[in-house]
Amino acid sequence: MSHDPSDLTLALRLADAADEITTTRFRARDLSVRSKPDRTPVTDADTAVEDAVRAVLAVERPGDTVAGEERGGTASGTGRTWVLDPIDGTKNFLRGLPVWASLLALVVGGTPVIGVVSAPALGRRWWAAAGGGAWVRDAAGERRLAVSGVARLADAYLSTTHLGSWVEYHSREAYLALVDACWENRAFGDFWQHCLVAEGAIDVAAEAIVNPWDVAAAQVLVTEAGGRFTDLAGKPRFDGGSALSTNGHLHAEALALLNTRSTTGYGGLQSSS
Structure with missing residues (x-):
């Protein structure tokens, strides 16, 4: 389950690119919306984020595969796959609610080793790398995460x-x-x-x-x-x-x-x- 240290740097840069697109389109009056076959909504922001991320990865990691909600692909197998949800919480995004995020993960040999969750309307970003801990950045700064100790x-x-x-x-x-x-x-x-x-x-x-x-x-x-x-x-x-x-x-x-x-x-x- 090895990964290059630069993978996390790249994932955070991809999240920056996603945030730039989503924040521009959030609450936009001309937001374009269509329904997928399962009747869930997809916006022009969803597809723009996925296309932008795929374009960067094609240059930066040409040997990796990509699996995304809007453009397809699979994360199964033994290689390296970037797994992307351009906007998780699209229904919130459509209604002007701030609880939505762009999700990025690098999966190596079937196991996620890098994860980034960026929720710019909440002013929060979470990230983690295998062996490197989990972190969050918000208005209070940057800190390492730890789960609760509740035992019952x-x-x-x-x-x-x-x-x-x-x-x-x-x-x-x-x-x-x-x-x-x-x-x-x-x-x-x-x-x-x-x-x-x-x-x-x-x-x-x-x-x-x-x-x-x-x-x-x-x-x-x-x-x-x-x-x-x-x-x-x-x-x-x-x-x-x-x-x-x-x-x-x-x-x-x-x-x-x-x-x-x-x-x-x-x-x-x-x-x-």
């Missing part, structure tokens, strides 16, 4: 995305069992909840359905902050179609609740912008 679900803060996804792709009853076991719950959603786990602000984030580009960066961010990231089957992978990130202490218990009451098994992939 009864004391835990839980987050998820759309509740209806649990009905369709896993089990509403299983998720509600986890909710009932925790102290508090919210729906911060998408990238933000995994970043909050890495920060130690919340303790558990669960998603019944994700695509690889939704969580590749989150996997390395959470694990480098000292937490644990798996799919809902308990496998440490970003491409399993679901996601559970925790501070590590709570992972086994959360998995047990989500699986003992599961009635439908695991769904396939869909876009979750």
